[in-house]
Amino acid sequence: MFETSNLHPKLCAAFVDLKWTKPTEVQAISLEPALAGKDLLISAETGSGKTGAYLIPALHHIMSETKPNASVRLLILVPTRELALQVKKDCEALCRLSSIKSVIIRGGQEFQYQASLLRRNPEVVIATPGRLTEHLEKGTADFSDVEFLVLDECDRMLDMGFREEVLAITSKCTGKHQNLLLSATLKHKGVATVAKSLLHEPEFIKVKNEILQQSIEQQVIFSDDVKHKETLVHWLLTNETFEKAIVFTKTRVQAERLGNVLRYHKLKVNSLHGEVEQDTRNKIMAKFREGAVDVIVATDLAARGLDIDGVDLIINFDMAQSGDEHVHRVGRTGRAGRSGLAVSLVNSLDYSLMSSIERYLKLHFERRLIGSLKAKYTGPKNLKANGKPAGSKQKKSADGSKKKTAKKSLRKNLGKRKGKEMPTINQPESGGQLPIKKKKLNHAPE
Structure with a gap:
């Protein structure tokens, strides 16, 4: 409980x-x-x-130890403007009863205005790497x-090509400081590289949000x-x-x-995507929060950093490109x-990607049919009735021993000629009759 943490x-x-x-x-887990x-x-x-x-x-540390003459004390790097706004919202809510000031430094704002904000020595700076x-x-x-x-959502920053900017910024933090790196996945090669150069004897914390999977019905x-998807x-x-x-x-x-x-x-x-100007984005999100707009069509730019109350329906017009992005x-x-x-919404081009996401999440999405809009496409032809790929492990006979394959039987039959064993022949995977190729002889047989 929070009250027991002093x-x-x-x-x-x-x-x-x-x-x-x-x-x-x-x-x-991370508080202590x-x-x-x-x-x-x-x-x-x-x-x-x-x-x-x-x-x-x-x-807690900043509130407990005031330093009125210090410059920035908490620097938070985020990949997108939307996430920066969300972090600032949370920061302001937690600092409401204190004098701590926070600012956002991101693209789409006048540079000189941002410079004036930094001259005021705010305790907290939330920034995207490019503008900073x-x-x-x-x-x-x-x-x-x-x-x-x-470094919040470090994997996303690296995927967006901010590796050099991130390293340049972190190198300017010359005082003794504590580093906290957050990422959706620790398997990202770039994250491992940055973590190795930045973190000193770090403590690893991994939390899988099971509530997320349990509270969301996925179909x-x-x-x-495309036209069918639009319908x-x-x-x-x-x-x-x-x-x-x-x-x-x-x-x-x-x-x-x-x-x-x-x-x-x-x-x-x-619609919301990377080429929408920041002022327009802000207006769109304000309308969305207020209910004047109840549907946003967005690219993955909006997948991170948007924390809007009341979102209860997500439609993937196109499948996400990875399990993490889907999450x-x-x-x-x-x-x-x-x-x-x-x-x-899954067509023939999406199926493999959807299957890989199911495997990654260890889930099986519910298949749903809208009768009046039934698709001709029903998945790969080589699917079993349960929706899993056909093809399979070797079956066992009643006594538990593996049955002979067509390949082994073929070898055995070929070997029984005039009571002599024939040498092993490389057979096609499917078994069956061997292809016979006629060779043209360049000399008379001996």
């Missing part, structure tokens, strides 16, 4: 206001080593409370007093092509009961096209103990 009274009061009665699993000053390498999925896992110990690197190059940022360095609907999305949005929905596409072009199709059908929809998409729903529905 945290700063202002933090405990904030917990009461936020109705945080007890820490999540990742918070409970973080408060002890250890470097942490944390693997936790979306919705697990990982933001609080690093904000709580860092803010510009401030370092122009000397408008000072990280010599940083006491806590957090698959087979489809034939299915429209049907789902007009027949399912939901408060807010997010539809994920692979490309911004498809996000815009689908948004236009749904608006044509009088649905309250906006981040689906994790937009089923939050805070609520239930959610995630529907993936």
Whole structure:
């Protein structure tokens, strides 16, 4: 429980206001080593409370030891603007009763305005790597007093090509500081490299959010092509009961096209992707929170960092490219103990990817059929009735011994000629009759 952790009274009061009665699993495991000053390498999925896992110990330290003349004390690097906004929201809620100030440094804002924010020496800076690197190059940022360095969703930052920027920024944190690296997966090669160069004798914490899987119903609907998927999305949005929905596409072009199709059908929809200006993004998200818009069509840009109350329907127009990305998409729903529905539209090009995600998550998505929109495509032809690939292990006979294969039988029969054993012949995998090739002789037989 939070009250038994001897945290700063202002933090405990904030917990009461936020109705945080007890820490999540990742918070409970990481709190003690973080408060002890250890470097942490944390693997936790979306919705697990990982933001609080690093904000709580860092803010406790800052509140407990005031340094009015210090520059930035807590530096948090995040991959996207949306995640930066979410982290700032959580930080402000926890600091409401203190004088701690936090700022966001990210693309889409006037550079000089950001420089003026940094000159005021805020205790907390939440930044995307690209824009923060510009401030370092122009000397408008000072990280010599940083006491806590957090890399949130490090795998995502590396996937977006920010490796050099991340390393350049961390090298400017020249004082003695504690490092906390968070990633959805620790198998990412780039994460291992950064962790090795940055962390000193870290404590490894891995939490799999089982609640996420239990609270979210996951379904698959087979489809034939893009137009069929668009029709299915429209049907789902007009027949399912939901408060807010997010539809994920692979490309911004498809996000815009689908948004236009749904608006044509009088649905309250906006599109969100990397080329939408920040001011427009903010307006879209404000409308989404307020209910003026109840459907967002988004690329994976929005899969991380969006924490919107009331999202209870996720539609994967295109399958995510990995199990981790699928978890981040689906994790937009089923939050805070609520239930959610995630529907993936799968055609012949998506099936293998969907199967790999099922294996990764150790789940079998429910197959759903909409009678009036039944697809011609029903999955690979070599599937058993239970939906698993045909083909298989060797069966055993009643006495438990393995049956002879066609390959072994063929070898045995070939060997029994004139009472002599023939040498082993490489047979085709399927067994059966051997192909016979006629050779042209270049000389008379002996």
